[in-house]
Amino acid sequence: MTIQRFFSCLLAAVMLTALCAAPASAQDDRSETFTYTWCTPGSPDGIDYTAGDDYARFFTEQFNIQWDKINTTFDNHLERLRIWINSGDMPDLVNEWTFNFSELQSYAEQGLVGRLPDDWKERWPNLANAYARTGVGDQIEERLGGTYALPHPIFADHQPVEPLVWHYVAFMRKDWMEACGIEIKDSYTVAEIMDIARTIKEQDPGNVGANLKLINTHVAYMAYMFPYALYEGSWPDGVFFKDENGQIQWGPAQPEMLEALKVYQQAYREGLINPEFYTLKTNEGAEDFYTTGQSAITIECGMAVFMDRYRADFEQNLGLDYDEVVHTAVITGMDGKYHSAELANYSGALLLSPQLVEDTERFERLMDFLDYMCTEEAQLVLRLGLEGVDWQYAEDGSIELLTSGTVSEKYETAQRCWSNVYVLSDDFGIINPTYPEAYRERVVELYELKHELGTDTVLPADWDLRFYTSPARDRISFVYPDEYAALILKDGDLEENWNAWVEEALNTYIQPVLDEMNELYGGK
């Protein structure tokens, strides 16, 4: 081969390569800045989530994107979202925390939310892998004929148990329990919890006096302490279930529900529960636990981040060492078993607007970004901060922290915004070294204990029932914790009140749905 021929071939190869590479370059061209409207609940206002700190810039500059951030509160998020979606005016990207399949189906049928292209899983594999971990993606796609939502995986790589259950546990004043001679255990039955409350009430080891609130949390969390702990059919995800004959039943109408309510009412009437728990807003009950130190028991997320937050709060507000004074435990039914409905590995979903999906370049850039956020590299920065600044790899490959504190403490943009872009923080929380190892281990222990105690009392997810939709089903507007609390607070005889409530609920809302579901799925 002559030199001339060699160079001709080389030139041809270079030109061919350039020709092939050209579309890819154009595809990866991120010179144009794209701005996206992004709505999340609970994010503080007044923060520049695009470039407010190095943490935000690390992500936005890589993809040359900007956020036009819409911050809602948890109280009004869903209302506003429904109005936007129904008026065809939803933001480009929305974190929706109360995923409702029926609503999604309605939106999908009407083209009000974006449908991802059929080949999205091949094009964005990291996102697809995380999506697959939820276990519900296929179920939803099968019913809708495409991907219209990206459910947030609670756990991606570090799921502690399967089937999954909720993380809520009891946070209890260990020092008071020890002072009263109460045995410290990993799980307590509801009856034992009530006994503990009675003992603390009698002995008042914290010298709190008249302000002592024994079991203290708001209505929604109180359900975890009583009805949910006592009867799996009371869980909103488990209210419709198949009995041993394959017939579909409604949990709140079962005798077990009445028994659970009787215990709940007894605790209230005995003064073991904050007498005004129904007026408490989110966190107010927990605040009495770690701010004023007037509560003996509260319910909280059994996550390392919450234990760490409580540690800081106890130290700051009460000058107490969390590890010395707080104990976390699983609440079980009277039979010592953990009662629950299986929790699918997702919480809420990410929705994209149809306008965004149609705008190919903007859509693809956002999907590139979401795909990257599911990589290990991005997760490390999301959860730990910037490499070389907040952490680094040690010689043995382990992670070495360079600064103290959590990422939310170091970067204001991380608060309730970046951390839950897609994969939820629960996953990395199991291994996140910014939280004390003991807390992370405790989280896993509690999950494993629930698993162990709930082998035959955790209702498995039945997707046909959970994702069943019809006009009659959509008209059921019960907020179950509110219904249970209203029943036990009502004057008169509980059984009579419950019977009247069940009768009205069945006649008006529930029986038509049971009939429809039994016709479709009953006896199978």
Next chain:
Amino acid sequence: MSQVLQTSKHFQRPRGLAAAIYKNRAVYTLLLPGLIWYLVFAYGPMGGLSLAFKDYRANLGIWGSPWVGMQNYHYVFRDAAFWRSVWRTLFINLGRLIFEFPMPVILSLILNELRMPRYKKVLQTIFTFPHFLSWVIVSSVMINFLSVEGLVNSIVKSLGGSAFNFLGNTTAFQPMLYITSIWKSAGWSAIIYLAAISGIDMDQYEAAQIDGASRLQRIAHITLPNIMPTVTVMFILQTGSIMSAGFDQIFNLSNVAVRDVSETLDMYIYRITFQAPPDFGFSMAVSLFRSVINMVLLVLADRGAKLMGGSGLFA
């Protein structure tokens, strides 16, 4: 012949009206913004009422959504909670007419009798100020005041009594609504009566004084009769909103313990609209029902006022 004349008059009238409008075009131009506002924001959206008879599909819009006849009402009227909310709304708001409505009138009469202008202004400002607080703030204050550990119970306990559960007591809920509403709104509502009082001819008071009328007699025989047309109009207006008053207040002051006495029609509409997958047809059916009842009550109150020899809203 007379029929021909009437017909020709009938045809001439619009021309006369058009001529009159043209002649006074400057004045009518001033009317335009208000007219446009009403058309765009008051009458235009009334087309949305058709949703009560439709299965609303956002992608098809209000006009394109399919008609379903009375189907939404079939569901509404079958719901016992709906009927309970209707009666509860009537009951609460009738109480408002009895207990709340007279308060601004009484307050305006008292303020009018004050003889120290500066003191009167200070009091008026104090009474008017709560109107500018939102119900979110007022309810937070009330919850702090009335909770078991709140100010009121602390005083009760310090006097040797035992704490009373105001916030979770179904009997106390309705009086609490009236008291908070009077505290918040009486001062503001009194302004309109004070304005009416200020228009009364002072000669009447002077003549009564010369005749030896006491202050109470002057109030009863001069002030009250003079402001009665205003009171009547306000009464009719309040009757016209009897099915829809007070959502903010009830939403913020209620809780699950008093749900049986606090789910008014507005709260019911909120629940079915925002605590379940949205069904705008269903929600609109309830809203339309409420509006129709309000309208009927408004007309009845107007006719009633006229039958009793008073003035009404409509000619």
